[in-house]
Amino acid sequence: MFHDQSGTLFHRVSRWHMPSTTSRRRRRSVPLSKERLIAATIEILDAEGEDALTFRTLAAHLSTGPGAIYHHVASKAELLMSAASRVISVAIDGSSGEQNPVAALRATAAAVFDAIDAHPWIGAQLTREPWQLAVVQMLEAFGRIFRELGVAKLAQFNTASTLVHYVLGLAGQYAAGARTLGSRTDREAFLLGVTEQWRQLDASTYPFVHSVAEGFEQHDDRKQFLAGVDVILAGALSR
Amino acid sequence: MFHDQSGTLFHRVSRWHMPSTTSRRRRRSVPLSKERLIAATIEILDAEGEDALTFRTLAAHLSTGPGAIYHHVASKAELLMSAASRVISVAIDGSSGEQNPVAALRATAAAVFDAIDAHPWIGAQLTREPWQLAVVQMLEAFGRIFRELGVAKLAQFNTASTLVHYVLGLAGQYAAGARTLGSRTDREAFLLGVTEQWRQLDASTYPFVHSVAEGFEQHDDRKQFLAGVDVILAGALSR
């Protein structure tokens, strides 16, 4: 719950942006800026989910009209890319410092997972634009570690991008789960619904899925994610 | 280009649905059905891209009104899930038959890649709803092979879902690339633009990205994808 630096950071900042009349009045005295827009975007996405972020709600949050936003960002896509990149850089920067490269890789991956857990809308966003800055930041962080690990020159990009794609795929599924969940119900109920659907599939055409259905409800997403990281790490070191 | 069974299949079917007046008149004599809606959906997505599929264009394509669609599917989300699942099952079914499990895994993964290549809109769709049927179908296909490979019982789900997430992540990036591309320009121009952006990043904060930027333009997406599959396969077998 609290293993995300960026989550707590933005949580602290968010008191400034509470929709109380006092703070809203204080807010209007400061001019709009891209920074302010990104902060408000992250706040709304975290608190109310992806569907809640429209240029109308964002503008209302900042006590202005939707048109004002276009003086600081070119489009909603640019705003979302900037918000995602912000969250990912905070996560990656906060996880650096490990000396052992294997530990560093796990720490970085875990930090990214925790950022996605705290801001599940990122999962959908990273898929919306290809090779956006947030994705390149991950490639850089992972690639540098694989190089330190002594992975051969040509394999460095292969292994790093494999890990990046794995993270993106998991982030996407995670975000989709959070979206269909609404922010209230807990994740176990969602997983229970998933296994319920799995059990209703024909057992002879889906034997594997049936065999893993039991026990899936109480599986630990974070542990599961890190297990996948270790599979890729083992594969990278096996040549 | 032609390594996708589903692609050619739907291409052949698509003559029925050409927007010529004759076929459109012939079409109206047949009642609407979910099957027909799915076929038309895939057709429009393949030919015109994700943005072109609206319930208005789909209805016009079938010479009816948008409301008629709701007699056969509950929502646009359901229609897209069904379309994705259709494409994935055709791809997976067409790739079965390999006896050697390692060859089978590579063949299945390649078939899924080719399906994504032929229908890039799938990449975005698979991220839209969590654990939708198309994703479960991949989990089943991969999981069964990992079991055959002798992966330990507890690791079977780990390794299979790692591979599924990797495929989903790559599919998402691929689809995003295809979307920003428009369907006409070739992929090399897109990759050139990506590396151009990479080169403009600060070289001291992005040393790894800079080091892999050269040569990235002419990299082979399919080969790259299969290299990642082999990394995960090696990791799965390394314990």
Place this chain on the structure above:
DNA sequence: ACCTGAACACCGTTCAAGT
């Protein structure tokens, strides 16, 4: 230069009215 908010050109979905 920056902001405002009505207006434009769309969406997915609903629903009264038809056959």
Place this chain on the structure above:
DNA sequence: ACCTGAACACCGTTCAAGT
């Protein structure tokens, strides 16, 4: 039962008008 298409409640974005 199935279809039709106008209407509803929204979007992101634009732009004339203000300060």
